Amino acid sequence: MMRFRLMNDFSYLIYQKDFSEKGNDRYFLYDIDKFQEVTAKDLLNIDKTIITHDYWLIANSIYKEASALPKRVIDVVLLAKINIGIKASTSSDQPWDISNTIKPLFKDECDFDNYTQMYYRRIELSEETYMFFSHKLAEFTEQALDKAKILGEFDRFISLEVPLFNALVLSACKGIRIDNATLRKHKEQLEFDYYRELKRFAEKHNVFYQVPNEGEIREKLSGLGYETAGYSLDFLMEFIHSKEEYTDDLISLQKIYKSYRIFSSISLSQKRIYPIVETHWTSTARIYQKSPSLQNISKKYRNIFIADNGLQLSYVDYDQFEVGIMAAISGDDKMKGIYESSDAYLELAKAVFSDKGLRGKAKILFLSYTYGMSLDNILSSVSSLSGNQKAAKAYFSEFSTYEKWKAGVYTEYESKGLVSTIKGNLLHRTGSGELTQKEKRTCVNHVIQGTATYIFKEALLELCNHKEVEVLIPMHDAVLFQHPATFKPQEAVKVFQDKMTDILDGKVQGKASIEPFYAG
Template sequence: MTDLKWKLFLFFKDFSGRGADSFYWLENDRLEEASAADIVAFSGAVVCHDFWLIRDVLYDMAGDLPATVIDVDEFKISISGNPDDRLNREKLDVTNELEQFGARPEISSAYKRMFNRRIDFNADVAKEAAVAIAKLFTTLCERARADGEIERFFTVEVPVYRLLQKAMSAGIAINASGLSEKRREAEHDYFLCLKNYSAKHDMPLETPSRSAIENRLRAAGFEFDGVSMEYVLEFVPHKDDFGSDTIALQNFDGAKRVLSSLTLSSGCTRPIIDVFGSRTSRVHLRSPSLQNIPKKYRSIITAHKGANLCYVDFDQYEVGIMAALSQDPQLAALYVEGDMYEDFATTHLGLTANRKAAKQLFLSYAYGMSRNSLIDAAVSLGAERARAKEAFRLFTRYEQWKKEICANFQRDGRISTVLGNHFKRGGSGGLTGKEQRSAVSQVVQGTASLIFKRALLEVDKIDDVTIVLPMHDALLFEHRRVGTPAKVVAAFVAVMTEVLAHQIVGKASVSEFVLT
């Protein structure tokens, strides 16, 4: 992006909230003081670090955010292909990069302390740090171009970042009068679930730690052969429902914590949002993590006066993406027919009225669980062995596609979605089972994230839509006109169809956001 108009922006936040925040531009290697209005009015890209810290201050002072914001920390993470960069986000800040780009060691240390308001502002320190950050940004642009990430970053990630940061700054309206009731309900539900969980699975009367869950799974014969504990809980069937029961308990515990973190006085919440929150580019909210609240408590989120809330979700999302990318005719047929998991359960596995088990089994298969383990799991759930064998022989083209993805990953040392977002391999030699699953997941889930973000950008063009909350692959929004939800559904469908090169026709619908 050699023609990109941009300025390096530094800020020093007043953590006391008294309004003594200061803002600076780096111009011609000089540090110039600016106002919040100056920052927001700039027509080019505002380049900075830790934008989440100053986001709400800018919005409150100027009534808006800059038209384009590029956070160098997020830029580095989103193009690196290394998931460890996301995991280390809280440990390694921009000051760890300054020496590589010309700043003296003492400047890195002083700037960090100054940024955190531990020492007084020093213009010379700030200027030298700003020059180094500007060099970091230009280096990231060069790296993104060389790795084939530049188009995705500037046409998808950057505008979505601004869109969602502004939505969070505007605030999500909270029904304060109903919050206390939902808190009590969540406390009750959690302790009831905990009591039943403890009795059913002979576990201590507390939310189990990660190590306690892993020990229980190993004792039951589960192996973590290159898979995470979360994978085993969610995708591997459990005869006594230990996996789903554990996830349910964790969800109740999480909901209780989120509801407790909300304040009654303000009437709204302004979450911190990670627009590139995972290696596959999924959007994650934190502080508070509203995406993880079960439907029965979601009524605490309310519309602003005169508006209505609506929730639009993709239908059979992963299946459609897998069918399109692999061009598997059997998978495409199941996707077109309707509820793929219900049909797969009844027609192919003989597990009538057990959609949940069919979904677990299919996704385990789709992301690389061994055929023998799949068949054993299906039999343990009541399927006939011969029928289960036939069910997982249906998708011959998808099976070949998975092998092609893994071969490419092993050959190239990286794998990408349909538009960048690559994932680099850490090892060499033959792929482990975990690497095989990661490769397939990167392509499928990374493509899903790309489709969702492009859908957000299209939906934002509808003048009656106010984006409220992205919910993984669905969207909660406000509207005032009756016909707006249909327009949002149409946008979701059109974007999915286009990104997947018309191999399938996308599906989306209005769904229930709250359990009624």
């Protein structure tokens, strides 16, 4: 683990991006009262940890010029995001942006504004202005690291988040190879599939010929009798039974639309894709690749990705990940028994619907319960699916220990104003008073999903450090990677299983498997 004794352990990088991509990027380093312009290759020889902001914008330029990246980089935007510990707002202005973290350190805001104008090449660069900003960057870094220590976030940030961030940024800069013939085929097919699905959806549900926005979706759901107040749209779409098949059809349309948009953004002349990686995209610290958002590509179109010459692709995935985590952290023996001896969702499908084919619906019911949906709403969903309400009530009533654990999470969130995963990643409450139903769902979800992300990241970092493995696309609880034939994919499975088992103190045994990445 990196330990910082003094701020002298750092060098501060301030850059000016050449948005024309002609290689005219400029780099400046501030180090122990010395401020100087350097080259991309100079950055590779820096032994200290480099501090910067919005590293995603310049990393690819450094890699193009130097064929490598600096050894260790800390992005203060990532650090601020972890410290602040709240969900992103719906606006483009986020509390961890430098305009909200570093700008307040300037006595005269015009000095910060001048820097941003130069940063975006709107006015001529002044080294004096850049040097002044570097001092404020150093000042903020010291404050942010001290805050991380106070919050208990420092160790995780340094030992896990920073090295994984550097590994995944490097992977994104190297790019992912794609098959152009398959890309062309999918582009043509997706355009046809999208407009066919859009027409079918509009005519079936009597709506406009367009993908509906959130307001239109909520209006439609209200008209169908849904109680939408206090529920996020994602929760309504994922966990509430689909009336008149509206949400099922909408999810299908949205998946095709996302794939259609992603493929439309990829040029047929491209040989590789270079996504932007966000290693702390959500408050639960999920990893996300954007521009393009590769994780949103439907399985049937994923065969555009191919391994580099001499290598093979493999995809390792956790099995019943959330169920195992819930069993371990709640101590519920019933849930643990289900996780260890069977498929929890299949067992519920048999018990309630007498139909193994409804495993997908059973999974939705199970997760809706665990994330806080009321038993009345669950039983209503069971009834609408012609299931056995009595059997469902008996099934869920057995998780008494899990219910007590959830109540404890609610109490902690309300009394302390924050809740933690098994290892840091605090979620700070923005409201007050008695918890709303939405807040109850949010805090339980944070503990479970945040713990899942922590386990996944630890496993992912170990894979990144394996000399024969190149991580390509991290998903929610799975990862696509490439490797030589000498590497056995079951080694990755063992890494996933052992990390989960160890982090959860052996309360459950981790389960993972090699799965198909593409479903043609």
